[in-house]
Amino acid sequence: MTWNKPNKDDRSDNVEKLQDMVQNTIENIERAEESLHFSSSEQREQIEAKNQRREESIQAFRAEIQDEANARENGFRE
Structure with a gap:
């Protein structure tokens, strides 16, 4: 029986990935705010x-x- 080794915990690019996530979320906020002009009160x-x-x-x-x-x-x- 062979055991699979767990993947190495590679945190080397986590900061960059998180920064991308922040930027994407900010862009989503901006797009959503732009859509407010065309939205009903419920939306x-x-x-x-x-x-x-x-x-x-x-x-x-x-x-x-x-x-x-x-x-x-x-x-x-690790």
Whole structure:
């Protein structure tokens, strides 16, 4: 019987991936805000609620970016 080895935890590009996620989320917020001009009041409420959740996600991404940057600076190794 052969055992599969787990994949190595490669965190080398996590900061960059998280930064891309922040940028994509910001772009989604901007697109959603542009669509507010053409939305009904119900759609407007939904868009605003979703953008609020997106803002919260951005805060979480930024905290994780800081954690990953600190790990990188401290020489994270598996």
